[in-house]
Amino acid sequence: MRDRDAPIGVFDSGLGGLTVVRQIRTFLPAEPVLYVADQAHVPYGGRPLVEVRQFALGISRALYAAGCKAIVMACNISSATALDTVRQEYPDMPVLGVIGPGVRVAVRCTRNRRIGVLATEGTVRSQAYRRALQACNPDLEVVEVACPAFVPLVEAGALDTPETVQAAVQYLSPLCMAGVDTVILGCTHYPFLLPVLQRIAPQLTFVDPARATVERLLHALLQRRLHAPLRTQADLLVTTGNPDAFRRQTALFFPDGDWQIASACWSSDGTLTLPERSSFGTPCPLLCPPF
Ligand code: DGL
Secondary structure, eight states: OOOTTSOEEEEESSSTTHHHHHHHHHHOTTOOEEEEEOTTSOOOTTSOHHHHHHHHHHHHHHHHHTTOSEEEEOOHHHHHHHHHHHHHHOTTSOEEOSHHHHHHHHHHHOSSSEEEEEEOHHHHHHTHHHHHHHHHOTTOEEEEEEOTTHHHHHHTTOSSSHHHHHHHHHHHHHHHHTTOSEEEEESTTGGGGHHHHHHHOTTSEEEOTHHHHHHHHHHHHHHTTOOOSSOOSOEEEEESSOHHHHHHHHHHHOTTOOEEEEEOOBOTTSOBOOOOGGGSOSOOOTTOOOO
């Protein structure tokens, strides 16, 4: 049995998973987070799925070894390739992905049964969204669009530049032409682009799976009596890339973010070792979420 005060392990290839951490901070203010941004390998989207799966397994194992009480794959392509395996490896621990929660919201939202998915190339290739949506309702029409420009733009902080708008127009056009009414943001980096997407296509309902994922996390923690009564540690954000650049990036996106930043390295045998829990910061007041 894991420790109730242990952190929630959350990971992504880069900054995208922080859109899920933002929801954890809002809805589960007592839960500390240990976040891994695998910026040594970002973007994941154009890589072979077997390679992404190895990264996702390596990070999940590192989060487990660091004592996390739950794992959230705040990364669609990792959820598509590694979720089942990690669940089998740790049957006693909640392990959540973002695809199922997003699919359930989209199926509730659509009126005309035409759903669009914006995702990375790899997630589209995996067909995970198409399968999950059609398992909920075989009559759904699903239109998936790969958006290879989006993750590099978000990582560069270009949330609303002419290049970003141009890419968004290009990616939204096939969805508008197909007449979808609901669009799943099938990559956790994309909610950072929501203002641009909504400006270009205000008639569409955009689904960010983050909130529904965190609701499921709360449910899983309560069910296993693993929820923290009080916040006892600050959040720790670990990058496999450059920690100074990561500090600047996170400060740009979340100027009020109250967390420690550290770095970790992959070893040549594909294992990742995270900093000791003593690297977590001092207790934060419960009513002072960092967002
Ligand atoms: N944010 C991730 C996802 O949700 C990965 C993006 C990438 O690195 O390509 O799929």
